[in-house]
Amino acid sequence: MRKLATAFLLATLTFSNVVGQGTLVEDTIILSLDYDDITDLLAENGVPAGLLPIDFEVDVHRVIYDTPDVDGTTPTTASGLVFIPKDDTCAMPMLAYLHGTKLKKDDTFYYLRGEWSLGVLTAASGYVACLPDYLGLGAGPGIHPYQHARSQATASVDILRSARIICDERELQLNDQLFLVGYSQGGHAVMGTHRMIQEELANEFTVTASAPGSGPYDMSGSQLDMVAAFEPYSVPGYLPYVIQSYQHVYGNLYTNIEDILAPPYDQTIPPLLDGSVGFGVLNAAMPAIPREIFQQAYQDAFFSDPQHPAQVALRDNDVFEWVPEAPVMFNYCRMDEEVTFLNTIVASDYMINNGALDIQIIERDSTIGHFACAQPSILFSKFWFDSMADLCTSSLSIEETETSSGFSIYPNPVTDGVVQFSNDHKMMVRVLDARGRELMSASQVSPNGSLDLVGIPKGLVFLEFSEDEKRTTRSLIIQ
Template sequence: MFTSAAPRLSLIPLLLAAALSACGGGGDAPAATPADLPPDPPVVQQGPGALLSGAFVKTLSAADITQALRSPDSKVEEGVVPRYDVSSYRITYTTTDKHGVEVMASGLVSVPLKPAGQPSPVLGYQHATTFHDAEAPANKVEAFEPPLVLASLGYIVVSPDYVGFGASKGVEHPYLTAEPTARAVIDMQVAALHWRRQHGVADNRQLFLAGYSEGGYATMAAHRALHQSGHALKAHLQAAVPGAGPYDVLETLDEQLDRVRKLVPVLGAAINPGFLRHLGSTVRDEVRRLLLRQMVPEDGDVSYQTLFLDRYLADDRDAITAEHSVHLGWAPAVPVYLFHGRGDLTVPYSAAESARDALREAGATEVSLTDCTTPKFGHLDCVPEYFRFAVDRMGRLARDL
């Protein structure tokens, strides 16, 4: 989020694997009986959530993943051994774009190869900001990528590419717009469940949501949508672990604008939305360009829709609150484990504080915020610790790992 050096989670999956291996996962959780299991959502044949296709991509053995994690680039500690071979499948499904128009999207389903009939919990993994289509989950199916590493430790991992990537490349990615972001995640979950039923892939009806940076935002957007709509998957959801996301978009942009103001002092007081809206479009466009420079690299090949930024520069704070921020107007009924670094200059720590406080004030009783303790506390610095944290929190509740 807001950096030309966007988080490359594939560069640090080592600690993810280490934490998963060390955690062991859910051994003390009692097994659910059929009567305890929540019902599945209905199969969608047409419209958002409809499964369009599924195609096998590759199978990687636990040894393959272990070897990749131990490569010089991954910097993995000795002794980390994934537990399962993993088969991955690219699925396409129907969701909606920023205008509510149906569009074909894609994503990756990574399945741990367990004994026949043995179920697994489902993990919705939402990826961080990237500006390159080749880095979308269904396009980058490599042994050291988080979806495959997580699956090798026992989760069925469902990873949406998001609109604008994969099958929907060329469509503008609705960046930090709550409704289409949530839809891409939820519709992928529904389509992936349909695919699992078709292919006899057993899950235990436990669902977890996790992601870092934009993935944290997408996690909270989807969680809120499940909660507010009463979607059938709400009963499956056990916990969400959003890391370093810009949940409060106004707070995030206020902090980012302050950074631009310091970087370009010549603009001074002009860099203020309340003042900018009275100026000509030329000045607003220059400020917009400066803000985008903080976000989009020159070699990116994905088109980003920046409605939130245009509204911010027009000082339309009500619209940002209503359509972009994801922390207001709801009280989650399952644990939300927020994680953030106080020294994060990409997504401000105050965005996590604002989310924690708003959710608690709305009546949520299981919302916590854990600080990154990694030296420097920066956005990228904290990614490995986030994964250790997320796997620990999910592992306390997950069964059948």
Template sequence: MTSRLTKTVAGTLATAALLTFPLSAFAAVDQPTLSEAAVSRVHAPRGALVSAVPVAQLTAAQLDAAAVDFPGAPKSAYDVTAYRVVYRTIDHDGRPTTASGIIVLPDGRRGALTVAEYLHGTNPTKAAAASVDPASTDRLVTALFAGQGLVGVAPDYLGLGVGPGRHPYIDTKTETTASADLLLAARTFAARHGVVLKRDVLVTGFSQGGRASIAFGRALSRGEVGPFRLGEIRAVAGPYDLLRTELPAAFDGRLLPATASFYLAYLVTAWNRTVGLYDDPREAFQAPYASTVEGLFDGSHPGDEIVAGLPDSPEKLFTPAFIQRLKHPEGRLLRAIQSADTICRDWTPRVPVHLYSGTKDTDVVAANADACAASLRARGANVTVHSMGPVDHPGTAFAAYPEIIRAYARHA
């Protein structure tokens, strides 16, 4: 395995590893306790706050120092405190469960504040989630919004952080409900600190979170998240068009083969639990991977360990018959992909939508942004596609987030 491959999959895909900064920047990090993570109060409503513990405190100067790899990021105006929260939500089948996430408050600010909700990219490891990992870039980005005077909110999604079970990867339903229910929990939590959350929510996300932010924006626009409504969307490098763009790119050379192997292994094992793609792993995966691939994505393995357990191309991972299913989906797989792709096709945003892409992105090809923009514009939406130039997947985030933080700071 090359160092570049490790960086591409274990770092690029899991945004928690996009950059490294001193762990001391996040002070007094608490590890989750069993009681904190437990599924409790089963009959509590969605969005009910189960627990909240402080996990980090940063001065404005520490935030600025940590943001060195985000060139052009605006200087922070506030010290911030980050809290890990556990809250009530539902799983893919609508059953009660819990999830974790972070809420970051600007120190000293009270009254009515605007929320910037950040949705993270692909992460296969519970311990790498923003609510747990002190070196998480997702935690940093959320804190940078709070440093501008906003309330930063970031869900771990289901099955990551201290949430029970496995993560249902690229599951629009639970990405949306986990994001919505954390926002409701944040309203309760903020009130305890003298903060009232304004109605209009600023939404952003990277990679998996880029597409999730479009879906979450759709729910906000339809009035599905309590009193909140959509203020703006700025989505970065998201796989918005699976059927016509991202899946074909996994096999035609536009995605690095090893990267495609990682993404597809995660997607297929996750969708088998929610959609039902095979009865026996040997129907989808070749030996020896059929006996190990599901275990790699149980949430306990770091990205580099997963990469080491996978081959360097989808053709070596999947059976020939399953490769054909992925190239030419039909039946329940096709229906699931088509349902996932509705995020850009079945609603009309009434607020500005900004999509960011990089021309050298070999994880999520830039054509995804163009496809989503075309679909939304056809419905009358105001969509701007920002090409960040010849940058790869993490480079797109490094280039885009200074602009996004600056843009959202105007709402503070």
């Protein structure tokens, strides 16, 4: 990107460390991205041209902020990124993206690693976007309390508070909308954060909608059954990562490491959990069947006693036994080999059976696994949010939209049910809703042709154009 190198030289704003959740310890603008920079970023991440609007230039803030430690009271700090659209014309919604599993301490947003570009793409369409690293990752001290619902939630809420401070400093307005999205560990974090806001912070925040994806919501049931089975598991490193986390949080899972881990794992595994190596290194050091790292006596005690400290810790981090008041859209893929889809079924069934009024369960694909399921889950969650968000401006409101293939669709919005195209050759067009579901199967459009959308529900839809192996997607509003 042409301007990224010079952007790192932008001014740094550093605030004194005042104890208080969300208080900024550091706020540094590390990138200032214009339209060309964001367009390049879209291309680098394989996002089809025209799929996501670029309505704003974006400032990227690297932040460190005050937040409580795992006991809920001891002050500590966490890090992350806050993305601010360059607009002061109206009030903007907030969005938090909560990330999946990371083991290496610097493989995080604070260091511009991982999927940090999601914050840019979200802010470019008008959201103030917050991407926390959680405790113990990025610039945060100590070890990461992996899959600990409460500290994931407090770190996520407190970066929202930090973002409000930044907006106040810049005299930018926020509206009262808040959207939460995350995948894998991030899905678990979304559920815990949404629950905390609804039950404890309703006087400060209101969740407009949340979209958890493929998360281990049922830690003590569905996910335990998958990880602790007598068969190979694709990511065996999850198990010791959780054990270290819950020992750190609760302190009662074992007295000595030799009590729980059998040789040689009592010596080989702990050094790999200090945040200095990536998850691939940990997985390579594990047996294919994760439970083989445990002493048999520990296994017997764990599975025979529902009040075993590890069983209690797992139940304490289940995040589905509550009833959301705001809409929730669960994303999952049935062939997920890392987080069983039964987590989604158990969680959604509980919520619906206990009176939740707006729970959607979307199977994104019946054939793909955990990693491949992430992109459609996150992308269509963002489209769903767009259909509810009060955004300052939107490329969806223009009269004519030119696609990357050099033709136009018009009018946009469409009011009479017929959309026109200025194409110079035949193309196939398919219509999808904001959740990625097909509303109209592929139809052939003649040069300078049209498509009759009568019968398609009003609202946000997507037109997917295909020509040979090329695909382009454009958004359209039907009024």
